[in-house]
Amino acid sequence: MAIQIYETVNAGKVSATVLKRFSCIALAGMAAEYLVYGIAEGGPANIDKLDMLPKSLAFTQKKVDSQVRWSVLNTVLLLRRHELARAKLVEAMSMGKSVGTCIGIIEETIDDSDI
Template sequence: MLLKSLAFTQKKADSQVRWSVLNTVLLLRRHELARAKLAKAMSMGKSVGTCIGIIEETIDDSDIQLQLG
């Protein structure tokens, strides 16, 4: 619904979601420590915001830019 409200077509929204999921999987595969901390937080029922914070605190910004750039 969010992507539709931004005037995304269904096809473009689906593509964006697929890209986001793939990008997340690739990042977590490359960062074992972040994945382990994230798994622990999720098993404890932590919020999505907390989980995002764990990823941001565990993975160095320069490493992400190198992978995406």
Template sequence: MWRELAAKRTFISSSVLQELRLNKIEAEKFLAPEDTTLDKVRTTLQVAALAGLMAASFGLHWKVDQVIAILGGTAFLLVADQVANMGGVEALVVDTAARFVDKDYANRVALHEAGHFLTAYLVGLLPRDYCLSSLDAFRRYRVLNVQAGCKFCDGAFQREVASGKLKASSLERFACVALAGVATEYMYFGRAEGGIADVQQLDGLMRALGFSQKKADGEVRWAVLNTVELLRRHRAVHGRLADAMYRGEPVAECVRIIEDGLKDCEDV
């Protein structure tokens, strides 16, 4: 399947806008993710914290200077988190709370990451690990400001990037994998909430490579079209993979699910 898409590369580049319309893909919704779920949870937590503070101040008969001191201390901690961790502690709290407030949130994240995982495998990039929550990322890697993600065996790609000489085929693979998460959400929900970091990373890479805006747009449109085509073709496998990742199955089991699902496919 990937070889077929690569062979069609020149044709698709010249008519990609028409192809996107024929496939009913609205690039504006695809490439402008807005994480409304986390925004709502963040607002809810802020309101709850303020209400709790007010209730405590009345119940415990705090003086005005005590309330101001608590507000000032809280503001200081938030600013310190932004400076030291780029808001990582806040992101961890909000992401964890979202899983209790919105039961669909965890499922959306699993679908999103399964999109990255499956697309990487289909284009020849072997996944080696994944996590589906900020808390999981912190426990396993001691890192903050990571909502979820997949890791791949991409040493060759990283060496190409470091050398500044990136093959066209490598860029095409990277673009498809980077956009697979937002592609998944677009397919299932009609719009993407997560994935803004993926889009920004791809945009940053193309800027670093010196791409003009026109050339970058062409690469992104090609990746959008073909990533959606890959995921639509293997939607059943993707669903089973997302379920497995949601359960926390090891990478080897996730790969087995993909391979079993591809056995009956005439065109992988």
């Protein structure tokens, strides 16, 4: 996904769908940390980094703020909706499992019709 973002930004063709997906991915760790611990220590830094992409696309600050709010809310809703997958992923990550294993856990836990 990150490579796709860089390619589309460099080409000047970032679609709304790509921007929304990237925003949710960029904030997923922060949202999960908040859901598990009630606080997200890395949140402000993640949001600052996320602000850079829409600003580079000439978004106004108001539109950037709106994009970030939507992304946070959507990501929290997705994580709550797929709580079993999130819990299994947290367990696997805490055990130091590979990225491939973590992806497999998500794919096994979430039904394609539920996405």
